[in-house]
Amino acid sequence: MKHFKLLTICLVVLITANLQAQTDYEKGMQKAFDLWGTNPIEASQMFERIAHAEPDNWLPPYYAAETLILDGFTKMDNKEVLEAQLNQAQNFLNDATAISKNNPEIMVLQALLYTVYVASDGATYGMTLSGKIMSLYEQAEALAPNNPRVVLNKADWEMGGARYFGQDTTPFCKDVERALQLFATFKPESKFAPSWGKERAEEILKDCK
C-alpha cells in the first residue's frame, strides 16, 4: 500500500511534469498572442523562442511570420526596415513550410508577404509578384476550397487588382460573403491553429453594400 502511494506520487510528479510542458507551450503562445496587440515585434520574438523549443510544430514560426507581415503594412515608408522585417518573416515561413508541406494556411501567408512588397512598391514588384500571389491562392484553393482564409484573401487580392484597373469589384463580393459563411462553421484543427480573418471579411462587405 505504501509502495502504491509512492508510486502514485511518482506518477503524479511525472504527469505534472508532462502537463507542465504542455502548459509552457500554451502559456507561451497565449502570452505571445496577448503581446501582439501592443507590440507585434515582441510577439514575433516570443513566437520565435517557442519555435526553437517546439521544432516540430509549424504554428510558432507561422505566427512569428504573420506578426511581422501584418506589421509590415504599417511600415510602407521605411523601405530598409520593411525589407529587413520581410526577409525575417520569409525565414520563418521557410521554417514553417519545412515542418508542414503543402499547407494552404502557409500559402496564404506567403501570398500576403508578397502583397506587402507589391503594396510598398508597385513599380518594382507589381509585375513580378502578382502572378506568384495569384498562383499561391490557386494552389491553396485546390488543397482547401472551403478554407475561409483562402477564399477571403484570394477575393481581397482580386478586388485590389480590379480596383487598380478600374474594373467592377462587385463580382468578388459574393466570394467574401461565402468566406464569411465559412468562418461561421470553421473549426480550427487545434487550439492555436489559424482562425483569423472574420473581421477583415466583415470590413470588406461593408464596402460592397
Added chain:
Amino acid sequence: MRLSFFILFFFIVTSSISQTIITGKVIDTKNQPIEGANVYLDGTYDGTITDADGQFSFSTNETGVVSLKISFLSYETFRLTQEVSSLNNLEVKLRDDVNALDTVVISAGTFSAGDNSKVSALKPLDVVTTASALGDYVGALQTLPGTTTVAEDGRLFVRGGDAEETQIFIDGIRVFTPYVPSTNNIPTRGRYSPFLFDGITFSTGGYSAEYGQALSSVLLLNTIEEPEQEKTDIGIMSVGASLGHTEKWKNSSLSLNGAYINLAPYVALFPDRNDWKQPFQGGSGEAVFRKKFNNGMLKFYSAFESSGFELIQEDINYVDGVYYKSNNKNLYVNGSYQGLLSTNWTVFGGLSYTNNNSKMKVMDNDVKDKEHSYHLKMKLKHRFNNRFKLNFGAEYLATNFNEDYNSPFINNVSYGFNNNIASAYSEADVFFSKNLALKAGLRLEYSELFKELTLSPRVSLAYKTSTKSQVSVAYGNFYQNPNNNILKFEQDLNAQETRHYILNYQLNKNGKIFRAEAFYKDYQNLIKYDTEYADFTSNYNNLGSGYATGIDLFWRDNKSIKNLDYWISYSFLDSERDYENYPVQAVPSFVNTHNLSVVTKYWIETWKSQLGLSYGFASGRTYTNPNETGFLNQKTKSYNNLSFNWAYLISQQKILYFSVNNVLGLKNINGYQYADLPDSNGIYASNALRPAADQFFFVGFFWTISEKGTDNQLDNL
C-alpha cells in the same frame, strides 16, 4: 527510512525546478546598448527581450550546459554554450549582419536590374518600356551612362571601346553571336526576346575575374527561374506576329516563343532610302525548360533564328549603288545546373553551343561564314561564413571559324581558324564590416592559338560613407583575343590588353539614385594592319595602343512626382587610339565626347495608359575628309532623337502599344562617305550617311490568355 526517501525524492524534484537567473547586457560594435534583442535558451521557453539599456534578466529551471542565443534584426545571431550557472553579468557584443540591406555593395562599374540586387538602377520592366528601345534590351541599355551613341550600328559601345569589346552571357554562359546580322547604316538588334530574362547586370568596367575575353564590358542576362503561371501570349504587330506559351508542371516548366518579322508591308507604306529587293524577313523560336531539384536547378535554353534581306544601297563610288544580300541561320543552345552541395558549398556547371551560318553577297562577291563555338564552365563557391566567401572555377572556350570566298576574280578560297582558350579563376569576397568590403580575384588564360598565357588581377573595394552613400574603387586587367575578322586572315598575334581604373560614388535615398563614376582605361597590344581593309595581303601586328577617360553621371527619381519615373544619364568621354588601319593616334569614329539620355515614364490612371518619352543627345563623331589634311579630321553635327511610346491597357490582358522613333523628324547624320577618286576639280565628292528612315512607327496589339487573368504583356513591350 521511507520518510527520508520521500524527503530525498522531494529534494530532487524541487531542485530540478530551482531557478537560475541569467543576466547580462547586449551592445553593438560601437558599445551602444541594443534595445529589443531576443535573448533565450535555445530549445526552451525561457527568455526575454533587452530593455532600453540593453540589459536582460530572466530565470530558468534548466541545469547543466545550455545554449544561450541572442538574435535581432540586421545583427548576426550570437550563440554561447556554457554551464547555466555561469551565465550571469554577461556582456555580449552583436556584430552587424553583412547580409542586411544597408550593407555596402561593390558597385564600381556595375548596373543591375532585378529584384534581388540591392542597388538596382534599372528595373526589369525598364528594358521594355523605354521609348527609344523599340523592345530591344540593347536599346534600353544604351540609355545608361558609359555607352556611346553609334546610331547606325545598334550594338553596345562602352567607354571608348568598340562593339567587339562587350561580351554577352546568358545564365553565366557566353553568347558568341548575340546580334542579328545587318549591313552598313542599318542598326542591328539583340537576338533574344527580353521577356525570357528577369535579371540583367550591365558592367561598364572593373568586372569580376569570372568573366574573360572582354576588354570593355560584360552584359549578364539571367533567364527566369520559375514562371508564375501557365499562359499563352499573342502579339500582332505592324512588322509581324509572335506567339508564346508557358506550361507548368510540379517541379518543371517549359516556355516556348516564336516570332515572325517581315518588314515588307512597312517598307511598302513608308519607303526609305534603301532600294529593298527583299525587305528584312526573319523567323525565330526560343525554348526555356527549367527543372527544380531538392537542392538545385537545371535550366536549358535554346534559340533558333533564320533571317535574310536583299537590297541596293546608294554609294558614291557606284552609280547603280551597291548590291547586298544576306542570309543567316543561327542556333544557340545553353544548359546549366546550379545547386547546393552542402550548406556552405555551391556548384555550377554549364555548357553552350553556337552554330552560325551566314551567306553574304556583296556585288559579285560571295562570302560564306560558318562558326561553331562552345563554352564549358564549372564553378564552385565556398562560404566560410557571412563575411568570407571564395569562388573559383575553370572554363574552356572553343571557336571554329571558316570562310569561303568566291568572286569573278578569285575562285573559291577557303580559310579559317580555331581559337581555343582555357582559363581558371579564383575570387574572394570579404566583408570587413558592414561598411567595408573587398573583392579580389585572379584570372589565368591560356590561348592555344597564340600559345600565350595571360594573368589578370582584379580588385574592387567599397566603403560606406554614410547610411545612404558609398564610395568604391576598382582596378582590373583584361585580355581579349582579336576578333574573327582579323583571325581569319592572321593567327600569329597576341591577345589585346586593357587596364581599368574606376572611382565610383553612389547615393541612394528614398527612391532616388545618384551615381558618379570617373574612369581611366589604358589599351595595349591592339591589332594594327597596313591596308585600308583587313585582308590576306595585310601585315598585322600588336603594336596598337590607346586610352579612354571620362566621367559618367546617372540620376533616377521615381518618388518626387506621383506616377512619374525618370532617369538622366550623362557621359563625358575623351578617347584616342591607334589601331587597325590608323596612321596616327586619333579619336575613333565611334566616340562621342558628350552623351545625354533622358528617359521618362508617366502613368495616367484615368487613361489606363503609360506614356513614355526619351530624348538622346550625342555630340558629333569624327570622320576623315580627304579634301583636308589629316586623319579623322572632321566631326559630324550632333545627334538628337526624341522618341515617344504609349501603352494602353484595354483590359488586364489586352494591351495596345504605339511608338514613334524620332518624333520631330530630326535629320541626323551618322558620317560621310567620300569618293575614292577626286573629280575634275581635284575635289573628293561626298555623300552624307543618313539613317535609312528618319522616323519609325510601331503599332502592336498584345493579348495574354491565362486562367487567372492577371498577367499581361506589358513587360514584353
